[in-house]
Amino acid sequence: MANAIEAVGLVKTFVKARSLREILVHPFGRAERIPALRGAELVVREGEIVSLLGPNGAGKTTLLKILSCLVLPDAGRAIVGGDDTIHENRVKRRIGLVHSDERSFYWRLSGRENLRFFARLYDVPYRRTEARIAELLERVDLQDAADRPFSGYSSGMKQRVAIARALLHDPPILLMDEPTRSLDPVTAIGLRDFVTTRLRDGQGKTVLLATHDLREAEVVSDRVAILVRGRVRQIGTVSEVRRWGVRERVFRLEIDPHPGPLVGPYRAIEDGPGEGLRRLVVAVEPGASLHDVLASIVGAGARLRSCSEEQPDLEQAFSRIVSAEADDR
Amino acid sequence: MTLHLLKLWAFVQRDFLSEISYRLAFLMQVGGMFFSLLAFYFMAGMIDPRSAGLDGIPPFDWLLVGLAFQYYFSTALYSFSSRIRNEQVIGTLEAMLVSPTPTSIVIFSSAAWDFTYGAIRVLLYMLFATLCFDVRLDLGSALALVLGVALTLLSSAGLGILSASFILYFKRGDPINFLLSGATTFLGSVFFPVEQLPAWVRPASDYLPIFWSLRIVRGALLKGQGFSELQGDLVRLALLTLVLLPLGVVCSRYAIRRAKQDGSLIAY
Numbered sequence: 001m002a003n004a005i006e007a008v009g010l011v012k013t014f015v016k017a018r019s020l021r022e023i024l025v026h027p028f029g030r031a032e033r034i035p036a037l038r039g040a041e042l043v044v045r046e047g048e049i050v051s052l053l054g055p056n057g058a059g060k061t062t063l064l065k066i067l068s069c070l071v072l073p074d075a076g077r078a079i080v081g082g083d084d085t086i087h088e089n090r091v092k093r094r095i096g097l098v099h100s101d102e103r104s105f106y107w108r109l110s111g112r113e114n115l116r117f118f119a120r121l122y123d124v125p126y127r128r129t130e131a132r133i134a135e136l137l138e139r140v141d142l143q144d145a146a147d148r149p150f151s152g153y154s155s156g157m158k159q160r161v162a163i164a165r166a167l168l169h170d171p172p173i174l175l176m177d178e179p180t181r182s183l184d185p186v187t188a189i190g191l192r193d194f195v196t197t198r199l200r201d202g203q204g205k206t207v208l209l210a211t212h213d214l215r216e217a218e219v220v221s222d223r224v225a226i227l228v229r230g231r232v233r234q235i236g237t238v239s240e241v242r243r244w245g246v247r248e249r250v251f252r253l254e255i256d257p258h259p260g261p262l263v264g265p266y267r268a269i270e271d272g273p274g275e276g277l278r279r280l281v282v283a284v285e286p287g288a289s290l291h292d293v294l295a296s297i298v299g300a301g302a303r304l305r306s307c308s309e310e311q312p313d314l315e316q317a318f319s320r321i322v323s324a325e326a327d328d329r
Numbered sequence: 330m331t332l333h334l335l336k337l338w339a340f341v342q343r344d345f346l347s348e349i350s351y352r353l354a355f356l357m358q359v360g361g362m363f364f365s366l367l368a369f370y371f372m373a374g375m376i377d378p379r380s381a382g383l384d385g386i387p388p389f390d391w392l393l394v395g396l397a398f399q400y401y402f403s404t405a406l407y408s409f410s411s412r413i414r415n416e417q418v419i420g421t422l423e424a425m426l427v428s429p430t431p432t433s434i435v436i437f438s439s440a441a442w443d444f445t446y447g448a449i450r451v452l453l454y455m456l457f458a459t460l461c462f463d464v465r466l467d468l469g470s471a472l473a474l475v476l477g478v479a480l481t482l483l484s485s486a487g488l489g490i491l492s493a494s495f496i497l498y499f500k501r502g503d504p505i506n507f508l509l510s511g512a513t514t515f516l517g518s519v520f521f522p523v524e525q526l527p528a529w530v531r532p533a534s535d536y537l538p539i540f541w542s543l544r545i546v547r548g549a550l551l552k553g554q555g556f557s558e559l560q561g562d563l564v565r566l567a568l569l570t571l572v573l574l575p576l577g578v579v580c581s582r583y584a585i586r587r588a589k590q591d592g593s594l595i596a597y
Contacts, residue, residue, distance in 0.1 A: 014592050036592075062592070068427045071592045092429040103420030106343060108350040113343075120339035121428035121435075123332065149350075165424070 002082075004173050004206035005044035005067060009076035012037040012062050012230075036062040038230035039076065046172070049200050049207040050235075051217035054227035055322055060210040063227065064175050067208070068097050081173055093123075096166030100178040102158045107151040111142060111161045114150055115168065122169040136164040139198070156187035163194070174199065176209040180216060192220050214314050224314075226321050233321050242312040245320040248283035250310040251290060255280065256303040264296025277305060336430060337441050344442030362450065363457055369396060370462050382522020386551050390464050394547050395519040397454040398481070401447040402517075402539045405485030406509055408443035409436060409493035432585045433578065436493055437486075444482065469553040473563060477545030480566045484538035487573030494577070494584035498593075509537075518543050538573065541566040 013033040022029070037059045044050045052060050065071040066078050069088040078085040081094035105114050115133045124132055137143045140160035145153065153161065159179060166174055176195075180188040196219075199205040211217055217224050218238050225235040234241050250269065254277045262268075262280070265288035270281035284293055290307075298304060349355055373389035383391050413436060416422035425435050458464040468474070492505040516523060516530070517539040523531050534540040544562045548554035 012592070065592070070423060070426060070589065072586075072589045074590075089429055089431070092427065095427075097424075097427045099424065101420050101423075104424040106347060106421065108347045109343065113346055117339050117343045118424070118428065120336050121425055121430040123429055126335060169429070 001045045001047065003043050003079070004046045004048075004081060005042065005208060006079040007040050007042040007063065007067070007076070007232075008079070010037045010040040010063065010066060010073050010078060011035075011075040012059070012066065012071065012073050035230055037066075037073070037076075040227065040230060040232055042225055042232050042235065044206055044208050046206050047200065047204045048222040049196065049209060049220050051221040051224045052208060052210040052227055053212070053214065053217055053224055053318060057229075058227040059230040060227055061177060064097070064177055064208070064210055067175055068092075068095060093169065094171050095173045095175055096169070096171040098159075098162050098166045098174060098176040098179050100159075100181040102155065102162075102182070105150050105158070105161065105165075108149060110147045110149055111153065111157075111164075112137070112146040114161065115164060118165050119168050124168055132168065133164075136167055139167075140164045140194075155182040156184065156191075159183060159187075159191065163191075172204075173206045174208070176207060178211055179209065180211070180213065188216070192216060196220050214318060218314055226318060228322050233324070238314060239311070241321075242314050242317045244317050245324065246312045246317070247286065249290070250281065250283050250312075251293065252306075252308050252310055253280040253282065253297070254278070254305040254307075255297060256305060260300060262297055262300050262302065264300075265292045266296075278302075281310070333434060336434060337438050340438040340441040341445055345445075348442070348446075359453065362453055363461075365396070366393070366454065366457050366462065369393070380522070380525070382518070382524030384547075384552065386547060387464075389462065390458075390551050391522075391547065392520065393454065393458050393462075393464060394551065395543060397451045398539070398543055398546060399513070399517070399519045401451055402481065402485050402513065402542070403510070404443045404447040405440070405482065405489045406492060406506060406513075407489070408440035409486075409489035410496040410506065412439040412443070413493045414496050433581060436490060436497075436581055440486075440489065466550055467553040469549050470556040470559065471549075473545060473554070473556045473559040474549040476563055477542060477549065477559070477566065480563065480570050481538060481542035481546075484542075484566065484570040484573050487570065487575075487577035488538070490577030490581050491573070494580040497581070497584040497588050512537060513539050516540065535565070536569070538566060538569045541569070 013035045016032040016034050036057075040059065040063055042050075042052075042063070052063065054060050062071065066073050066085060067080055069085050069091055073085075080091045083090045083094070085091050106117070109117070112133060115136070116129065119129045119133060133146075134143070137146045140163055142157060142160055142164070145157060150158070150161065159182070163179070179195075180191055183191060195207060195209070199207060207220075209217075209220065221238060223235060223237055224241050225232050226241065227233070234244050236244075248267075257273070257276065257278055262271075265285045266282040267285065268280060268282050270279065272279060282293060284290060290309075294304065294307065369392050370389055373387075373392055376383075376388035378388055380388070413422070416425065416439065422435075426432055455464075455466070459466060488505060488509060495505060512533070513519060516526070516534045517537050518534065519539065523534045523540065541562050545559050545566065548559050548562070
């Protein structure tokens with residue numbers, strides 16, 4: 001599968017605003033620069049959804065802005081749809097940016113009038129414009145409200161117009177910056193379903209989605225990338241990232257009531273009765289396997305009723321990754 | 330080319346729809362134009378028609394052209410920067426700049442409605458003046474008038490784009506508007522002939538496009554001057570346009586690039 005997005009050693013710093021006092025004391029002094037990206041590396045393959053996670057100030061929005069050609073990197077390259085972002089015009093035809101900012105529309109105009117205006121900017125063929133707008137309004141379920149002023153829309157409706165706008169020119173790549181930030185849970189679920197089912201599965205779109213919502217990332221992503229202080233610290237499937245920094249595998253076992261002590265290559269985290277069974281939560285010791293654990297239990301005469309692996313929590317993995325970056329400094 | 334015109338038209342439509350959504354304000358502006366003309370009509374009554382610089386044109390007629398075109402010139406000067414600043418503040422600039430439309434086209438088109446509305450205002454002023462204030466237009470050369478208006482539009486657009494470049498980069502504090510708005514009023518022969526000023530100040534007028542624009546429009550529309558009589562003024566205005574328009578375009582490209590490097594393109 002080809003790469004839809006590649007960020008290669010992206011570096012970006014911003015000038016820190018100087019206070020009036022600093023300007024008066026050192027009028028010709030050089031302004032301090034604040035690093036936003038420090039060699040960010042990222043690959044997003046065609047047709048996959050990658051969530052970009054990171055604490056505030058990690059550089060997620062800066063990365064999206066570089067990929068959208070709104071900001072030029074100080075060093076490194078960003079390749080989108082096979083073109084370097086210095087070829088702005090070619091890249092912009094291949095991307096659609098979904099803002100979380102409701103203000104990015106003209107509130108006095110209706111949803112349809114807004115889309116009509118942006119259709120011109122996105123070079124949608126003139127004769128196809130009305131049909132394309134109608135098609136998109138139907139897809140985001142806004143056809144009934146299309147001619148009402150944008151100012152009267154709910155947050156969910158505004159977000160759906162933002163998605164329709166990003167799809168006007170049918171770009172293969174979508175960049176989404178916290179698309180569910182201001183949505184209620186039900187609307188957010190609908191939007192996530194739309195992104196996975198309609199956009200990725202139905203149309204094969206590539207989606208890079210910046211979010212703070214770890215649950216959202218778990219639900220929609222093929223892979224997640226964790227950006228900390230301007231560097232992508234981890235990237236992988238949700239289960240791969242969840243395991244990052246986890247040294248032990250944890251299993252939940254249910255056995256028939258067995259009065260004797262159980263000894264094996266594991267550390268018992270929990271051990272107690274429940275509903276006529278004995279319930280155990282065990283962490284497998286390094287070097288041992290689940291087979292060794294089960295063999296020791298069955299060998300002691302206990303009868304195994306069920307066994308399931310405890311999945312590490314993404315939230316805890318996220319904290320470990322962020323803390324590890326802080327420790328590295 | 331057709332694509333660019335369609336984009337220009339989309340900007341006009343967008344702003345027209347926004348404008349008419351404030352119906353009362355729209356009507357009051359038209360009413361305000363009539364009353365400003367009325368005020369100028371009575372003020373003109375105090376002016377000696379033989380004053381230097383009027384060149385035999387009745388004072389009210391002379392003022393009418395100044396008033397109508399000064400608005401047009403101010404529109405050109407301010408609209409690019411104020412529109413860009415407005416889009417930055419309301420949050421729509423980013424949405425436009427992420428589209429495949431080049432930033433320079435976005436900047437240029439953003440003022441399309443203001444220019445259209447400015448032209449409508451000029452026509453309305455002329456209409457009110459001829460119907461209600463007995464102004465008699467004496468069209469000498471339609472070609473000179475059209476050329477003069479077109480050059481006025483292009484030269485002032487050059488200054489306007491230059492001014493928008495400052496807004497893109499510095500966000501506030503645009504020296505172009507600050508310097509030109511004052512200079513235009515004093516040196517442009519807008520509300521009084523430059524001949525009324527001390528002789529040593531007058532040469533500065535030669536560097537203001539509006540000074541030549543008003544000479545052409547007054548000559549072609551009120552004095553019945555032909556193309557050959559206005560040729561010299563047209564050449565001077567064309568020369569200023571040749572300097573100002575490319576200067577505006579070059580500066581805007583530089584400002585856009587610098588703002589993208591600084592990451593401040595959409596900041597305000």
